[in-house]
Amino acid sequence: MQRTLSIVKPDGVKKNLIGELIGRFEKQGFRIVALKMIHMSKREAEGFYIVHKARPFYGELTTFMSEGPVVVMAIEGNGVIDKVRELMGATNPKDAAPGTIRADFADNVERNIVHGSDSAESASFEIPYFFSALEIVG
Numbered sequence: 001m002q003r004t005l006s007i008v009k010p011d012g013v014k015k016n017l018i019g020e021l022i023g024r025f026e027k028q029g030f031r032i033v034a035l036k037m038i039h040m041s042k043r044e045a046e047g048f049y050i051v052h053k054a055r056p057f058y059g060e061l062t063t064f065m066s067e068g069p070v071v072v073m074a075i076e077g078n079g080v081i082d083k084v085r086e087l088m089g090a091t092n093p094k095d096a097a098p099g100t101i102r103a104d105f106a107d108n109v110e111r112n113i114v115h116g117s118d119s120a121e122s123a124s125f126e127i128p129y130f131f132s133a134l135e136i137v138g
């Protein structure tokens with residue numbers, strides 16, 4: 001059984017897509033095992049995206065991720081990491097396959113609605129970044 005970390009980003013929350021995104025994950029048979037709404041500070045967003053520190057878009061990305069509330073969730077299921085990435089679509093909505101979350105709802109590469117861990121290694125950093133063991137249900 002695998003777990004991934006997903007985020008409804010500030011643009012997704014503003015567009016009232018929280019239920020839409022959770023619904024797409026649940027329809028796959030995955031279980032939400034942790035969930036909360038938070039408004040990250042710039043510093044907290046910088047910590048989450050620390051792997052992208054050297055990228056030219058790091059400043060804009062972390063300003064965007066702290067511009068409003070987000071919904072963070074841990075999702076559990078067989079193959080959930082890759083499946084959530086598939087449901088999200090490519091990082092740039094212009095390249096995202098039809099019917100994916102980003103193709104359906106994202107304005108551009110910087111404001112692309114959703115995050116999902118890209119590997120088991122990433123998930124093992126990202127889930128505990130937001131949730132303690134006590135906040136994740138078995």
Ligand code: DAT
Pocket residue numbers: 052057061090091109110111112114115116118
């Ligand atoms: P993903 O979110 O698909 O895992 P990523 O980890 O490469 O993509 O990048 C994290 C976020 O950073 C991405 O969702 C949006 C932003 N980003 C990525 N590439 C970008 C670019 N070329 N210009 C602006 N923002 C970018």
Ligand code: MG
Pocket residue numbers: 116118
């Ligand atoms: Mg990524």
